[in-house]
Amino acid sequence: MVVGDVTTAVDVLVLGAGPGGYVAAIRAAQLGRVVTIVEQGAPGGTCLNRGCIPLKALLTSSERYYQTRSSELATMGIATEAVSFDWATMQAWKQGVVDRLSEGVRRLIVGNRAEYVHGTGWFINDREVRVEGEHGSLRFKFEHCVIATGADAAPIAHLPYDGKDILTPEQALQLSELPEILSFFGNDYIALELATLFARLGVKVKLYVPGEQLLPGVEPAALRLVQAGLRKLGVQVSMKASIEQIHERPIVVSNGVVPRTAGLHLNDAGIKLSENGGIAVNSMQQSNIPHIYAVGDCTGGPAFATIAIKQGKVAAESLSGQRVQFAPLVTPYVVHTTPELATVGYTAEEATRAGYKVVSGRFPLAANGRALTLGTDAGVALVVASADDGILLGATLVGPRAGDIIGQVTLAIEMGATLTDLAEILYPHPGLSEALQESVENTLGRAIHVLAMK
Amino acid sequence: MYEFKLADLGEGMHEAEIVEWLIKVGDTPKLDQTIARVETDKAIVELPAPVSGKVSEIRVKDGETAKVGDVLVIFETTTLAKENGKANNAPATTVPASTAATNGQSPKSQTQSRPRVLAAPAVRRLAFELGVELEHVTPSANGRITLEDVKTFAERAKSAPEPVQFAPASVSPTISAPVQSAPPAQDERQPLTGLRKRIAEHMERSWRTIPHATAFGDADGGALIAMREALKPVAQQRSVRLTYMPILIKLLIPVLKEFPIFNASLDEERREIIYKRSYHIGVATDSPEGLLVPVLRDADRLTILEIAGKLEHLIEGARKRTLSLPELSGSTFTLNNVGSFGGGSGTPIINHPEVAILAVGRLQEKAIVQNGAIVARPIMPLALSFDHRLIDGAMAGRFLARFSELIENPQQLMLDMR
Numbered sequence: 001m002v003v004g005d006v007t008t009a010v011d012v013l014v015l016g017a018g019p020g021g022y023v024a025a026i027r028a029a030q031l032g033r034v035v036t037i038v039e040q041g042a043p044g045g046t047c048l049n050r051g052c053i054p055l056k057a058l059l060t061s062s063e064r065y066y067q068t069r070s071s072e073l074a075t076m077g078i079a080t081e082a083v084s085f086d087w088a089t090m091q092a093w094k095q096g097v098v099d100r101l102s103e104g105v106r107r108l109i110v111g112n113r114a115e116y117v118h119g120t121g122w123f124i125n126d127r128e129v130r131v132e133g134e135h136g137s138l139r140f141k142f143e144h145c146v147i148a149t150g151a152d153a154a155p156i157a158h159l160p161y162d163g164k165d166i167l168t169p170e171q172a173l174q175l176s177e178l179p180e181i182l183s184f185f186g187n188d189y190i191a192l193e194l195a196t197l198f199a200r201l202g203v204k205v206k207l208y209v210p211g212e213q214l215l216p217g218v219e220p221a222a223l224r225l226v227q228a229g230l231r232k233l234g235v236q237v238s239m240k241a242s243i244e245q246i247h248e249r250p251i252v253v254s255n256g257v258v259p260r261t262a263g264l265h266l267n268d269a270g271i272k273l274s275e276n277g278g279i280a281v282n283s284m285q286q287s288n289i290p291h292i293y294a295v296g297d298c299t300g301g302p303a304f305a306t307i308a309i310k311q312g313k314v315a316a317e318s319l320s321g322q323r324v325q326f327a328p329l330v331t332p333y334v335v336h337t338t339p340e341l342a343t344v345g346y347t348a349e350e351a352t353r354a355g356y357k358v359v360s361g362r363f364p365l366a367a368n369g370r371a372l373t374l375g376t377d378a379g380v381a382l383v384v385a386s387a388d389d390g391i392l393l394g395a396t397l398v399g400p401r402a403g404d405i406i407g408q409v410t411l412a413i414e415m416g417a418t419l420t421d422l423a424e425i426l427y428p429h430p431g432l433s434e435a436l437q438e439s440v441e442n443t444l445g446r447a448i449h450v451l452a453m454k
Numbered sequence: 455m456y457e458f459k460l461a462d463l464g465e466g467m468h469e470a471e472i473v474e475w476l477i478k479v480g481d482t483p484k485l486d487q488t489i490a491r492v493e494t495d496k497a498i499v500e501l502p503a504p505v506s507g508k509v510s511e512i513r514v515k516d517g518e519t520a521k522v523g524d525v526l527v528i529f530e531t532t533t534l535a536k537e538n539g540k541a542n543n544a545p546a547t548t549v550p551a552s553t554a555a556t557n558g559q560s561p562k563s564q565t566q567s568r569p570r571v572l573a574a575p576a577v578r579r580l581a582f583e584l585g586v587e588l589e590h591v592t593p594s595a596n597g598r599i600t601l602e603d604v605k606t607f608a609e610r611a612k613s614a615p616e617p618v619q620f621a622p623a624s625v626s627p628t629i630s631a632p633v634q635s636a637p638p639a640q641d642e643r644q645p646l647t648g649l650r651k652r653i654a655e656h657m658e659r660s661w662r663t664i665p666h667a668t669a670f671g672d673a674d675g676g677a678l679i680a681m682r683e684a685l686k687p688v689a690q691q692r693s694v695r696l697t698y699m700p701i702l703i704k705l706l707i708p709v710l711k712e713f714p715i716f717n718a719s720l721d722e723e724r725r726e727i728i729y730k731r732s733y734h735i736g737v738a739t740d741s742p743e744g745l746l747v748p749v750l751r752d753a754d755r756l757t758i759l760e761i762a763g764k765l766e767h768l769i770e771g772a773r774k775r776t777l778s779l780p781e782l783s784g785s786t787f788t789l790n791n792v793g794s795f796g797g798g799s800g801t802p803i804i805n806h807p808e809v810a811i812l813a814v815g816r817l818q819e820k821a822i823v824q825n826g827a828i829v830a831r832p833i834m835p836l837a838l839s840f841d842h843r844l845i846d847g848a849m850a851g852r853f854l855a856r857f858s859e860l861i862e863n864p865q866q867l868m869l870d871m872r
Binding site for chain 2: 211212322323324325327349353389391414415416
């Protein structure tokens with residue numbers, strides 16, 4: 001009981017200003033709701049401040065540096081002398097990007113007339129939340145609540161993260177000094193991207209992969225190219241690793257995330273968790289308490305910002321009375337290694353297991369004009385479709401900008417496009433998306449720039 | 455260490471029986487190698503290995519049943535497949551089934567496999583908004599459902615005619631608003647799925663293999679009614695709702711014992727009649743999705759009150775679809791109370807691989823001739839369908855006659871009571 005406790009009534013209370021939270025807040029405001037958003041850090045959450053954005057920024061800067069050191073520029077007639085980089089400046093640039101985006105989010109929140117409260121919130125009951133921050137203690141009574149508190153790096157038994165010897169990916173991105181040797185444990189896009197980034201900057205990188213495969217479930221033909229890329233960077237890859245048996249330090253561990261729900265006092269609101277430890281929600285993002293929603297990583301689903309973003313919109317629309325659901329057919333998955341890899345939908349094997357009769361096609365990037373003009377030939381476009389009706393089921397792209405071109409495939413799959421639909425249209429030439437087109441045509445047995453072997 | 459759990463099997467099934475393991479402890483199957491065959495309510499599915507690794511422990515043995523979520527087998531391997539999101543624990547099915555979009559770990563979660571509804575994202579959004587199930591909408595354009603298709607479907611669903619209500623004769627009948635003329639009819643296609651599909655398959659098999667003949671009979675229900683009336687209050691004191699079914703089941707047992715051919719099964723391959731020594735009575739029950747036959751096991755060893763109690767549980771379970779596989783299989787003879795929904799008699803279809811099925815209809819006052827005079831008596835129609843390969847008309851007639859005799863003289867049960 002706090003003396004002088006005043007309860008503020010709010011329409012929509014959003015807990016967390018990451019991609020799930022701030023998007024839910026803005027969408028709700030667009031729909032005419034009055035929104036209060038609570039965040040203990042800077043706007044943008046993990047993705048913007050500590051995860052996706054810093055990682056992609058450093059991948060860019062490290063790539064630029066690496067390109068100047070490689071022989072590629074020389075073959076193009078460009079001579080460079082003693083190119084160096086300053087890590088502190090690079091980190092500052094990265095932070096600049098982060099700050100700019102974070103400020104942008106803050107402006108959007110304010111511009112949508114949502115109230116931004118700095119602090120940490122937790123439930124008192126199923127209608128009230130207490131928030132504590134530098135301002136003191138506040139009490140909110142809400143009509144609707146959207147929980148978007150995200151997730152934390154999953155702990156490993158007996159190996160606590162200390163930011164020095166054993167690091168989470170976030171801690172790796174915040175290193176103030178580059179180590180000479182850095183080990184990584186993991187098999188997901190985070191482990192591979194971090195390994196790539198540090199290797200490009202000249203750090204001796206070892207990648208320990210649990211299990212038999214980098215990126216489990218991804219098409220083997222595509223993985224080979226990514227693995228070759230890592231080898232080219234000098235990354236030492238070991239498979240079937242077990243974290244307890246690796247004694248190299250420092251080591252960065254990407255072992256998944258656990259939903260951040262512990263401090264929310266969910267029991268006091270009667271909010272149920274699902275088996276994976278996240279807040280249980282239906283397809284309209286409602287928890288078992290109908291006026292309380294949850295979106296993004298805190299629901300225990302796949303930890304991707306694109307999912308949090310869409311779920312934030314669904315929650316906002318849902319609580320505003322619309323009948324909407326989160327039900328995408330597919331989720332695109334991108335890995336920013338060199339070469340870049342992007343995949344969406346089924347692999348050939350998954351489609352077969354799901355009961356389809358499958359046809360597939362491939363097209364090597366070495367036969368794509370745009371790739372060669374970009375100075376690279378490492379890549380492939382793989383396409384999977386249903387034999388019966390030619391409906392596109394999935395694709396895996398390896399090569400420059402794969403992560404951007406995959407958007408085209410995502411749309412095609414969601415629209416139910418067939419191989420013929422994709423083969424009929426025009427593609428910019430010379431263009432990387434032509435590799436997708438030719439992979440489709442290869443499936444149909446008529447790719448022009450590949451000698452038919454079918 | 456990787457614990458492989460039985461994944462959600464879909465279609466409301468939450469248990470599976472391990473038919474056989476294709477691996478043993480110490481084997482090292484590769485990822486996706488078929489490691490076991492499991493049966494879920496008459497469909498056999500193959501389970502692929504979720505990881506490559508050495509089998510360290512098999513928790514559920516051949517012939518045992520596992521619930522969804524139970525650990526089936528443990529592999530020695532570390533894998534972050536789950537975290538990365540690609541490990542799909544769903545068993546590969548022999549028949550393509552729809553896999554629901556899950557909030558699971560895979561970043562590549564798909565909704566249905568086959569048959570897949572082709573509808574653009576905007577169309578799916580509208581369908582959800584209007585509460586339209588896309589599976590029920592006929593696509594107009596090239597196999598694709600358009601926005602128009604969804605809107606038309608939704609409108610037709612709203613203007614569907616209300617059922618006409620007739621009140622009892624003492625009150626003037628009320629008739630609902632006249633049926634609005636619907637827009638030109640469009641045939642609707644609905645795929646057979648789930649329980650309906652299984653019922654269809656079962657009926658097809660039964661009708662195709664067994665030459666059915668049906669014997670009809672009538673029993674005077676007077677004594678039965680009197681017995682029930684007398685026993686009802688006592689049953690109530692013991693918190694049991696006593697309907698006719700428990701008494702009929704109890705009366706059925708001695709008849710099955712006297713006519714063992716009716717509690718048998720034909721082994722079609724070996725052409726041998728298997729006389730069952732257990733008496734597991736299937737009780738045909740209506741569920742929201744269709745006909746289910748929960749099984750009252752060892753009915754000969756149960757008292758009437760015990761049967762009544764178990765029956766309540768089985769019927770409730772059938773309605774809620776919470777019955778387990780043993781509760782839904784293994785019957786040796788089936789009883790179908792068509793009277794419970796006002797039916798008279800009909801030609802019931804035998805519950806393969808049994809040899810007969812008895813339908814009891816509604817007790818109704820009928821005019822019959824007794825000693826030259828017309829009297830009103832409560833008559834219970836009986837219809838016994840039987841496998842004409844094993845049972846002749848005469849035998850069926852005698853069975854019905856004996857059963858009627860017991861219904862009309864239920865006190866005969868006391869002669870064999872221990």
